[in-house]
Amino acid sequence: MAGNADHAVDYAAGMLMAPTSLADWLIVAPSLITIIGGASLVMLRYQAKWHGYLACFYLAALVLVDALLLSRVMVEGPITMTMGRWLPPFGITLVVDALGGLMALIAAIVALAVCVYSLADISVTSTRFGFYPALLWMMTGITGSFLTGDIFNLYVWFEVMLISSFGLLIVDGERIQLDGAMKYAVLNLMATTLFLVTTGYLYGAVGSLNMADIALRLREMPEGAAPMGTIATLYLLAFSMKAAAFPVNFWLPASYHTPKIVVSAIFAGLLTKVGVYALIRTLVLVMPEGRDMLSDLIAWIAALTMIVGAIGALAQNDVRRTFGFLVVGGIGSSMVGVAVGTQDAITGAILYAVNSILVMTALYLAFGILMRKNGGKVNLADLGGGYRASSWLSILFLALVFAASGLPPFSGFWPKMVLVESSLKEGYGWLAFSVLISGFITTIAMGRVWAHAFWRGGPIGTQDGRDAAPLYTLSEIVRRRVFVPVMALVAMIVYIGVYPSPVFSVSQYGAATLLKPDQYFDAVFGPVRAQEKERAEAQAVEGHRLNEASENGAVQNSEGAH
Amino acid sequence: MEGVLSILVGIFFAVSIYLMMSRYTIRIMLGVAALSNAVNLLIFTSGRLMREVPPIIPEGASVPAMPTANPLPQALILTAIVISFSFLAFLLVLAYRAYQELGTDDITQMRVAEPADEDLPPVSY
Numbered sequence: 113m114a115g116n117a118d119h120a121v122d123y124a125a126g127m128l129m130a131p132t133s134l135a136d137w138l139i140v141a142p143s144l145i146t147i148i149g150g151a152s153l154v155m156l157r158y159q160a161k162w163h164g165y166l167a168c169f170y171l172a173a174l175v176l177v178d179a180l181l182l183s184r185v186m187v188e189g190p191i192t193m194t195m196g197r198w199l200p201p202f203g204i205t206l207v208v209d210a211l212g213g214l215m216a217l218i219a220a221i222v223a224l225a226v227c228v229y230s231l232a233d234i235s236v237t238s239t240r241f242g243f244y245p246a247l248l249w250m251m252t253g254i255t256g257s258f259l260t261g262d263i264f265n266l267y268v269w270f271e272v273m274l275i276s277s278f279g280l281l282i283v284d285g286e287r288i289q290l291d292g293a294m295k296y297a298v299l300n301l302m303a304t305t306l307f308l309v310t311t312g313y314l315y316g317a318v319g320s321l322n323m324a325d326i327a328l329r330l331r332e333m334p335e336g337a338a339p340m341g342t343i344a345t346l347y348l349l350a351f352s353m354k355a356a357a358f359p360v361n362f363w364l365p366a367s368y369h370t371p372k373i374v375v376s377a378i379f380a381g382l383l384t385k386v387g388v389y390a391l392i393r394t395l396v397l398v399m400p401e402g403r404d405m406l407s408d409l410i411a412w413i414a415a416l417t418m419i420v421g422a423i424g425a426l427a428q429n430d431v432r433r434t435f436g437f438l439v440v441g442g443i444g445s446s447m448v449g450v451a452v453g454t455q456d457a458i459t460g461a462i463l464y465a466v467n468s469i470l471v472m473t474a475l476y477l478a479f480g481i482l483m484r485k486n487g488g489k490v491n492l493a494d495l496g497g498g499y500r501a502s503s504w505l506s507i508l509f510l511a512l513v514f515a516a517s518g519l520p521p522f523s524g525f526w527p528k529m530v531l532v533e534s535s536l537k538e539g540y541g542w543l544a545f546s547v548l549i550s551g552f553i554t555t556i557a558m559g560r561v562w563a564h565a566f567w568r569g570g571p572i573g574t575q576d577g578r579d580a581a582p583l584y585t586l587s588e589i590v591r592r593r594v595f596v597p598v599m600a601l602v603a604m605i606v607y608i609g610v611y612p613s614p615v616f617s618v619s620q621y622g623a624a625t626l627l628k629p630d631q632y633f634d635a636v637f638g639p640v641r642a643q644e645k646e647r648a649e650a651q652a653v654e655g656h657r658l659n660e661a662s663e664n665g666a667v668q669n670s671e672g673a674h
Numbered sequence: 675m676e677g678v679l680s681i682l683v684g685i686f687f688a689v690s691i692y693l694m695m696s697r698y699t700i701r702i703m704l705g706v707a708a709l710s711n712a713v714n715l716l717i718f719t720s721g722r723l724m725r726e727v728p729p730i731i732p733e734g735a736s737v738p739a740m741p742t743a744n745p746l747p748q749a750l751i752l753t754a755i756v757i758s759f760s761f762l763a764f765l766l767v768l769a770y771r772a773y774q775e776l777g778t779d780d781i782t783q784m785r786v787a788e789p790a791d792e793d794l795p796p797v798s799y
Contacts, residue, residue: 264750264753268753275760278764287776287786288786288787290768290772290776291776291785291787292787294768297764297768298694298706302694305706305710305713305758308717308754309713309716311717312716312717312720313716315717315721316720316721321746366788369787370787430792493793564796
């Protein structure tokens with residue numbers, strides 16, 4: 113501190129003295145890329161035509177950085193970086209483990225796909241209103257949530273994500289968007305405020321905000337010393353609201369069909385999964401005791417969420433709202449894993465979240481292509497003739513229908529299999545049954561969407577499409593920009609379905625780190641412990657030397673040696 | 675002292691929940707404003723209270739002379755105030771725009787996104 117030079121300040125006691133290695137800057141790079149990228153686009157607001165390309169460039173860089181991070185985590189275990197080099201329980205620590213790295217990578221891939229699609233879908237007006245900066249800043253919040261190791265910091269990233277998502281939701285300011293945004297904004301704000309309330313309680317009970325530190329302290333506390341039940345229940349409520357789990361899910365189908373299709377796609381893919389991620393992080397890693405208390409409640413919530421999602425999907429005429437209910441159902445499947453809580457179950461939850469991110473985004477985008485072709489019709493009764501208009505699109509869509517329902521050989525099959533198996537093993541037979549029954553209802557609902565939109569020759573009321581108006585054909589450049597992202601996502605879904613072991617092993621490693629978090633704790637506190645050990649040794653040597661010196665009668669002033 | 679503040683926090687929460695259960699957007703906004711203040715007070719209280727001892731280290735010492743007020747909750751609250759203030763500003767504008775476009779501030783009348791008389795999906799192929 114300035115003005116304090118009259119007495120020596122021992123920085124080494126309060127800071128990490130080892131310099132941050134260059135490779136560790138990778139951990140903070142995702143946030144930097146997206147924040148600086150968004151800011152640069154705001155500065156270039158009069159060059160709207162560059163926005164899309166630049167945003168795609170930044171997101172491609174984000175994919176690259178996240179891939180590097182994940183590959184490093186898979187080799188070295190969790191890696192950390194502490195802001196300002198303050199000692200970890202005090203400074204904000206960013207931690208990348210396999211779960212966070214995997215989610216961040218998949219999120220970045222999906223965002224890149226959405227960005228490429230936006231090149232054909234976002235008008236110059238929307239660009240001027242700041243669509244791309246909001247997209248990049250939302251990715252800042254999402255990636256930050258996945259990579260932080262500090263619970264208050266997680267709250268801040270949630271808010272970054274939320275305020276940018278408000279911007280994306282109302283970018284055109286239409287009536288329906290304002291209506292949907294009112295419900296979305298108020299209920300999501302309440303959820304994050306509830307998260308903050310709970311964090312306040314947790315801080316009051318434990319006295320720390322660093323996730324690893326809280327987890328260690330809670331494990332050492334005698335039973336009943338902290339109000340674990342209250343805190344875990346409040347976190348469950350807050351993150352369930354964020355993730356749209358059953359009793360608090362109604363904001364999602366009320367708002368997700370109102371914005372542009374690209375915005376719906378990225379919201380459906382990513383926002384609710386951040387809630388699931390936070391739920392896994394807090395309940396499994398930070399307070400496993402709380403999860404054990406609540407496991408039956410979570411199991412009920414999971415089952416009801418799956419069933420409500422599937423039945424809700426069946427009852428909708430607007431296809432985008434059908435998809436909204438599918439998102440809800442997918443959250444239920446992921447929560448099955450949290451409820452069961454074994455390593456296999458958590459693996460299944462992570463895998464399902466990955467599958468759901470890819471499939472929901474691809475579904476909205478594929479349906480967006482169909483909407484472009486039929487002039488924006490969304491009601492099931494008005495759709496038809498999709499197969500004749502584009503056989504490629506109908507094949508891609510059918511693959512997504514299968515993946516969303518959890519049928520092989522697509523990515524939805526494996527997580528459901530793992531979840532069913534692990535719930536049967538833990539005696540949750542009824543939970544396994546609800547996974548299967550919700551998958552069955554989803555198959556009916558999605559099969560009906562495909563049959564009406566693609567297989568039928570024309571809308572209901574026409575004689576099998578013979579007197580229906582033909583669908584539009586897209587220009588070459590538009591076709592390339594809308595089909596490439598959907599094809600890429602479907603290719604990933606098929607790849608994971610046919611060859612699941614890479615993603616499976618990453619998820620399994622992530623689940624193992626959550627359940628036996630010694631590696632995680634070592635990564636956070638390792639540098640501090642090493643430094644303390646070094647100091648203790650140095651002091652021992654120093655003390656030894658001083659003793660010898662005083663024995664010899666040659667007392668030296670050793671003040672300067674520090 | 676913590677007890678008194680806890681009761682105050684409880685009153686704040688009760689007021690905000692009562693307001694947010696209203697049908698009218700402006701009352702919901704007031705409820706959100708009260709809620710954020712309730713949270714700020716809650717964090718302040720959960721950091722434990724200590725009167726009139728600022729966390730300043732006296733000249734020449736390296737630790738404070740006596741137990742001091744906890745500075746961390748104040749940093750947290752400052753962050754939360756800034757965030758909740760910006761959100762409230764956004765929500766007020768959003769509510770006003772929604773009132774302009776939809777012609778009502780009664781949320782039961784806001785049925786543009788979810789029409790009450792929506793057609794059922796076709797039951798046959």
